[in-house]
Amino acid sequence: MLIIKKYAAIDIGSNAMRLLIANIVEEEGKATQFSKSSLVRVPIRLGQDAFTVGEITNENIERMIDAMKAFKLLMKVHRVEKYMAFATSAMREAYNGKEVAELIKKKADIKIEIIDGKKEAAIIASTDLKFLLKTEETYLYVDVGGGSTEFSLFDNGKMIVSKSFKVGTVRLLNGMVHDVVWLEIEKWIKTNTREYDQVTLIGSGGNINKLFKMSGKQQEKPLSYMYINAQYTTLNSLTYEQRISDLGLNADRADVIIPAVKIYLNAMKWSGARNIYVPKIGLSDGIIKAMYYGKI
Known part of the structure; x- marks a missing residue:
């Protein structure tokens, strides 16, 4: 029996934001297969804000909210059953990073977790690296x-x-x-x-x-x-x-x-x-x- 699941990942980086939607194919007696269904990249350079002035600017906050609303709709259209959104160094270092994450949760209904470098490395190690x-x-x-x-x-x-x-x-x-x-x-x-x-x-x-x-x-x-x-x-x-x-x-x-x-x-x-x-x-x-x- 073949079972296909759809998961999504949102990566909020310092140079861009990405939405990856993946097909996960389960078949008895075979290794689980992961394949890309869709990848959307939005060039919002949050690091330019966070590393120079220490905060995410209002302009980029609005762009982030728009992007997250679009990501939410894309996940709905693709019938994604599970997703997680992680933000790295730019959001981590901006003094209003947590406030922005809370605003996005309110406006776009996407929960963002701001992670440190150690967790980021551990998550990447969860890939097929081994x-x-x-x-x-x-x-x-x-x-x-x-x-x-x-x-x-x-x-x-x-x-x-x-x-x-x-x-x-x-x-x-x-x-x-x-x-x-x-x-x-x-x-x-x-x-x-x-x-x-x-x-x-x-x-x-x-x-x-x-x-x-x-x-x-x-x-x-x-x-x-x-x-x-x-x-x-x-x-x-x-x-x-x-x-x-x-x-x-x-x-x-x-x-x-x-x-x-x-x-x-x-x-x-x-x-x-x-x-x-x-x-x-x-x-x-x-x-x-x-x-x-x-x-x-």
Whole structure:
């Protein structure tokens, strides 16, 4: 007997908000299948508010309410039976973040949970990451967001250590990441990876996904450090307008992609990684799976 369920995940990030609607297919004697039914991304850059003035502005509050009302209607049309909405660093750091979440609950009837970096990393780990890990190898998982980056080290298929740092694309664009933060990240990566002979990166986030798509590679193939470095040089040589017109980047991607690539490059350099794998996983996928398996 075949049973199909529909779950949804809302990810309220620092650079954009996403609604993922997934089909969950259960069949006796077979592993549960998860597939994307719909993905909607709204480029509301909350981090620009939260990290510079410390609050979500009235304009963006109204945009958030409109987006959430639309998400609510889309979930209704898709007949979603269960959903969860999580907000990360921008909402966490805005002094009116909780107030905004309460207003959205009142206006759009969507409950938002504001989570910390540790929980964010744990939810992402609920994805198929464990199936991607070859137990005899060591991986540094790097998830780059607008406000923070989560680093998790895996060895023999198990998470060894994880840490969230306040370095993200929107913060970097606004010159809000001091050298001491980079030094802390360098020290953390080198200290935790030095005992391993070889480390491979796993990258997640919209920017590394876009870079991977531009490479034209098959999903199971990694990107090399040399390729990432060459792309970083190319992106830096182009103006913001050229990145949009020549490379076809979205307006809200054409600026943040450069600081994102810088984070991945530094992580590769400091861990000694020569390659980075880019599976299609992220917070939204983690929310769906964590809900289904009762982890949240």
